[in-house]
Amino acid sequence: MSELSVVGKALVRTDGLRKATAQVTYGVDFKLPGMLYGKLLRSPYPHARIISIDTSQAEALPGVKAVVTGKDSPEGLFGSRINDQPPLAREKVRYIGEPVAAVAAVNEATAEKALGLIRVEYEEITPVFDPKEAMRPGAPIIHADLGKYQASPIFCHPVPGTNIMNYMKIRHGNVEMGFAQADFIFEDTFTTPAQHHCCLEPHAAVGQVGLDGKATVWTSTQGPYKVRTESASALSMPPSRVRVIATQVGGGFGAKGRAKLEPHCVLLSRKSGRPVKIVLTRHEVFTATSTRHPSVIRIKTGVKSDGTILAREVEVILDTGAYSESGEIVCWEIGQGAAGPYQIPNVKVDAYAVYTNKVPAGPMRGFGWPQIMWASESQIDIIAHKLGLDPLEVRLRNALEEGSVSATGEVMHSVGLKECLREAAAAIGWDDQRPPNRGRGIACLTKMSVPFLPSSAFVKINEDGRVGLLTSAVDIGQGSDTVLAQICAEDLGVGLSDIEVAVPDTDTTPPDMGVIASRITFHVGNAVRLAAADARQQVLALAADMLEASPEDLLLADGKVFVRGSPDRALSLAQVSTAAFFQKGGPILGRGSFLDEDVVPTDPDTGQSPKPCPYWKYGATAVEVEVDPETGVIKVLKLASAHDCGRAINPLLLNGQIEGGALTGLAYALWEEVVFDGGRITNPSFMEYRIPSTVEAPNISPIIVEAEHHAGPFGAKGAGEASTIGVAAAVGNALFDAVKVRIKDLPLTWEKVLAALEKKADDDRKEA
Amino acid sequence: MGWRGVRLQSQHLDIAPNTVGFGHTPVLPAHNGYIPVALRGPMTHALCLTVNGEALEFSVEPHLTLLDLIRDHVELTGCRRGCDSGYCGACTVLLNGKAVHSCSVLAVAADGAHVLTVEGLVRDGRLHPVQQAFIEHGAIQCGYCTPGMILSSVALLKENPQPSEPEVRAYLSGNLCRCTGYVRIVQAVLAAAESMREERA
Ligand code: FES
Ligand code: FES
Numbered sequence: 001m002s003e004l005s006v007v008g009k010a011l012v013r014t015d016g017l018r019k020a021t022a023q024v025t026y027g028v029d030f031k032l033p034g035m036l037y038g039k040l041l042r043s044p045y046p047h048a049r050i051i052s053i054d055t056s057q058a059e060a061l062p063g064v065k066a067v068v069t070g071k072d073s074p075e076g077l078f079g080s081r082i083n084d085q086p087p088l089a090r091e092k093v094r095y096i097g098e099p100v101a102a103v104a105a106v107n108e109a110t111a112e113k114a115l116g117l118i119r120v121e122y123e124e125i126t127p128v129f130d131p132k133e134a135m136r137p138g139a140p141i142i143h144a145d146l147g148k149y150q151a152s153p154i155f156c157h158p159v160p161g162t163n164i165m166n167y168m169k170i171r172h173g174n175v176e177m178g179f180a181q182a183d184f185i186f187e188d189t190f191t192t193p194a195q196h197h198c199c200l201e202p203h204a205a206v207g208q209v210g211l212d213g214k215a216t217v218w219t220s221t222q223g224p225y226k227v228r229t230e231s232a233s234a235l236s237m238p239p240s241r242v243r244v245i246a247t248q249v250g251g252g253f254g255a256k257g258r259a260k261l262e263p264h265c266v267l268l269s270r271k272s273g274r275p276v277k278i279v280l281t282r283h284e285v286f287t288a289t290s291t292r293h294p295s296v297i298r299i300k301t302g303v304k305s306d307g308t309i310l311a312r313e314v315e316v317i318l319d320t321g322a323y324s325e326s327g328e329i330v331c332w333e334i335g336q337g338a339a340g341p342y343q344i345p346n347v348k349v350d351a352y353a354v355y356t357n358k359v360p361a362g363p364m365r366g367f368g369w370p371q372i373m374w375a376s377e378s379q380i381d382i383i384a385h386k387l388g389l390d391p392l393e394v395r396l397r398n399a400l401e402e403g404s405v406s407a408t409g410e411v412m413h414s415v416g417l418k419e420c421l422r423e424a425a426a427a428i429g430w431d432d433q434r435p436p437n438r439g440r441g442i443a444c445l446t447k448m449s450v451p452f453l454p455s456s457a458f459v460k461i462n463e464d465g466r467v468g469l470l471t472s473a474v475d476i477g478q479g480s481d482t483v484l485a486q487i488c489a490e491d492l493g494v495g496l497s498d499i500e501v502a503v504p505d506t507d508t509t510p511p512d513m514g515v516i517a518s519r520i521t522f523h524v525g526n527a528v529r530l531a532a533a534d535a536r537q538q539v540l541a542l543a544a545d546m547l548e549a550s551p552e553d554l555l556l557a558d559g560k561v562f563v564r565g566s567p568d569r570a571l572s573l574a575q576v577s578t579a580a581f582f583q584k585g586g587p588i589l590g591r592g593s594f595l596d597e598d599v600v601p602t603d604p605d606t607g608q609s610p611k612p613c614p615y616w617k618y619g620a621t622a623v624e625v626e627v628d629p630e631t632g633v634i635k636v637l638k639l640a641s642a643h644d645c646g647r648a649i650n651p652l653l654l655n656g657q658i659e660g661g662a663l664t665g666l667a668y669a670l671w672e673e674v675v676f677d678g679g680r681i682t683n684p685s686f687m688e689y690r691i692p693s694t695v696e697a698p699n700i701s702p703i704i705v706e707a708e709h710h711a712g713p714f715g716a717k718g719a720g721e722a723s724t725i726g727v728a729a730a731v732g733n734a735l736f737d738a739v740k741v742r743i744k745d746l747p748l749t750w751e752k753v754l755a756a757l758e759k760k761a762d763d764d765r766k767e768a
Numbered sequence: 769m770g771w772r773g774v775r776l777q778s779q780h781l782d783i784a785p786n787t788v789g790f791g792h793t794p795v796l797p798a799h800n801g802y803i804p805v806a807l808r809g810p811m812t813h814a815l816c817l818t819v820n821g822e823a824l825e826f827s828v829e830p831h832l833t834l835l836d837l838i839r840d841h842v843e844l845t846g847c848r849r850g851c852d853s854g855y856c857g858a859c860t861v862l863l864n865g866k867a868v869h870s871c872s873v874l875a876v877a878a879d880g881a882h883v884l885t886v887e888g889l890v891r892d893g894r895l896h897p898v899q900q901a902f903i904e905h906g907a908i909q910c911g912y913c914t915p916g917m918i919l920s921s922v923a924l925l926k927e928n929p930q931p932s933e934p935e936v937r938a939y940l941s942g943n944l945c946r947c948t949g950y951v952r953i954v955q956a957v958l959a960a961a962e963s964m965r966e967e968r969a
């Protein structure tokens with residue numbers, strides 16, 4: 001590739017100055033004249049029929065301007081790929097915290113008071129909280145209409161008449177034969193808890209509906225178009241009658257990818273005739289938005305005595321809570337990767353997403369892969385220790401590489417896994433001698449990208465030669481405004497500061513499927529390149545006229561068009577774009593749309609596809625820990641996180657992504673768990689659900705590995721989620737290395753470590 | 769109805785809000801919307817406050833928090849509500865030079881005080897060295913924690929111009945960030961300390 005001037009550089013983020021000085025407007029800050037404040041009345045029961053709702057007293061309270069219930073949106077259902085959720089409960093409620101009614105009033109206190117005046121009569125139904133129980137015949141059915149819901153046939157295979165919202169399977173080779181040939185067979189069951197996103201900015205939205213019925217929503221969202229589609233679906237409106245504008249977003253991590261309170265703002269505004277703002281309290285964010293999926297994962301692996309993996313059989317049960325909330329696609333993805341990033345000739349996977357009467361589990365940084373990699377990579381370690389092999393060597397022996405065939409029948413490309421393993425191991429001194437109670441652990445990670453998510457971009461050359469970049473990618477902190485601007489600047493031969501990135505707005509910026517699945521750099525980046533190429537070609541055509549040269553002889557660099565070989569025959573971009581304005585009557589407007597066209601839907605019976613997704617990410621996490629045998633506390637001394645990101649468009653921002661994701665992964669490993677008592681969350685505050693602060697967080701070493709992808713913009717893949725994925729297994733493996741106890745249930749709390757140490761001491765005594 | 773009861777209760781448990789932030793000075797626990805019976809009613813208090821150098825007068829209800837006052841009345845949105853219960857630090861301001869969680873300070877308790885928010889850090893169009901370092905070192909992602917983080921760092925460097933890394937980490941422990949993993953935040957504070965020392969020299 002020729003010299004690049006903007007791409008690949010560690011440039012500071014373009015919105016840093018505004019954020020350091022608080023010149024940004026988050027969802028919680030947004031205000032309109034005459035605005036009302038909304039509050040949601042939520043179900044106190046996990047599963048109950050709604051007999052009646054009496055809102056008369058609430059409506060009579062001075063200051064209350066509107067009260068809405070399920071009757072105000074009698075039909076529409078929404079969801080990500082399966083529409084199973086009403087904006088306000090209709091006949092029944094399915095989790096504690098489900099919205100039942102909403103109030104808009106002149107201030108929050110009045111709205112809150114009005115909630116207390118709404119009388120709801122419920123009749124309780126037997127709830128079910130455990131996904132395995134929910135799968136048994138005779139379990140209470142949470143969605144009687146499961147078979148009637150509108151669902152994507154590519155990703156969703158619900159089992160009507162049960163609580164199985166999605167079922168996916170992989171059949172590759174013949175596992176029975178593989179097990180028969182194996183020298184050893186291992187079978188283990190691992191579990192993971194719910195984890196919470198903990199965006200520091202709570203969910204917030206403002207809705208305004210005119211008398212003409214058009215709704216405008218300003219919201220702290222990762223996916224303006226997704227919110228538009230889902231809100232329209234929930235309210236039975238045409239999508240283009242809902243305009244969604246993204247505010248600044250104070251953290252997303254998956255929690256803000258979909259409609260949450262936007263439909264309620266619209267309903268309340270429609271009824272009151274005034275703009276309505278809803279901001280969730282921290283308690284509501286914890287109890288009534290979404291979590292990472294809890295899971296139970298059973299893995300059976302057959303290996304030869306040299307560590308070669310011959311067969312793997314995996315059963316995954318995801319607790320998806322009361323509504324799908326993207327659980328269908330988490331299930332689909334987790335199934336794809338259940339065998340791990342290895343060359344295994346025989347694979348069988350059955351993955352289920354199961355409804356329970358709990359707050360919906362949804363997408364969260366890593367999207368199912370932290371769960372599956374915890375299980376898969378812990379077991380690889382168990383195997384290595386049993387066979388007396390180096391865990392690093394076992395991984396390197398089986399790891400995918402360029403040209404390997406995956407468990408879903410794909411010939412793999414852009415696979416930097418082995419290099420990541422070697423680099424992460426080296427960074428913590430893999431082979432160093434360690435004192436007692438210290439240990440090292442490593443784990444691979446992989447994650448697929450979600451297929452069939454188109455992106456588009458417009459590039460507008462202003463009359464001053466500066467470039468407007470219009471996409472619907474929201475910079476939620478990951479730095480996409482900067483990265484996309486770098487790509488655009490590179491292709492148009494201008495500087496980063498010459499690019500103005502537009503605010504995502506579904507009335508003006510082009511469609512996009514949202515800041516999810518680490519897809520922005522790849523998908524939107526490709527769309528930006530196409531749009532920039534389109535604009536560039538228009539610039540060159542016009543400049544060719546003006547310079548009386550042929551377009552092929554022109555170069556575009558440093559904000560100028562010039563004739564190859566004679567740099568003084570040149571025009572500034574401003575001159576060309578001004579000419580376009582005044583001679584052609586319009587700006588130069590480039591357009592680009594990208595879809596991973598070569599992706600083939602997986603076979604529903606075998607999960608096989610020559611190309612199930614646009615690209616795969618790979619990486620490895622290595623840690624060194626010290627375990628205090630008296631307290632059971634695991635202290636992480638070193639954490640190295642290596643990532644094959646294809647190509648780093650901006651290493652400074654990429655390293656920030658790796659570090660942030662790794663800490664979320666470490667929190668998942670050691671501390672965080674949303675605790676349920678039946679359907680009720682018992683730790684819904686930052687006091688009870690502790691996220692790591694500066695004192696708990698270790699220093700993290702990010703490592704960038706570049707295995708360029710032929711379809712990526714400048715070879716880049718995605719980066720946002722990967723580093724969260726492999727941490728838990730690396731820590732669990734290091735725990736074993738340090739004190740020889742294996743824990744199969746996250747998080748690895750000091751209580752569990754102590755109990756395991758005591759049990760081990762007992763067992764050792766008995767043996768002696 | 770049980771639901772709302774739950775919400776109020778769990779917020780009430782957080783009555784010792786200033787125990788988290790090492791660098792945060794206890795002032796008065798706020799009651800987060802709960803008004804003790806004795807305080808109910810339309811009683812208001814006169815209050816003088818200097819905010820970012822400007823003397824302001826207010827008449828406030830006794831349960832109003834400093835956070836509410838700054839966000840809703842002074843309309844400085846750099847002071848952010850993250851949890852409203854003293855645990856996240858997004859609402860950090862400097863109260864007479866000390867970093868406090870403004871959600872956990874009653875406005876009336878700040879009568880006569882000097883309040884500095886992130887909006888007041890820029891002098892003559894020049895960023896504070898801590899702000900500059902946060903930008904340059906990639907210490908900002910979503911930016912929601914950033915103002916609080918910057919203000920706590922400013923307070924730290926005033927108390928201790930040459931902090932070690934563990935001292936920085938200890939001092940900032942009352943400011944949560946979910947995005948960055950803190951690596952670059954700590955680097956930025958150490959770099960700012962360095963550049964402020966050079967400026968003084
Ligand atoms: S809002 Fe004050 S500490 Fe969280
Ligand atoms: S930058 Fe997002 S919370 Fe710190």
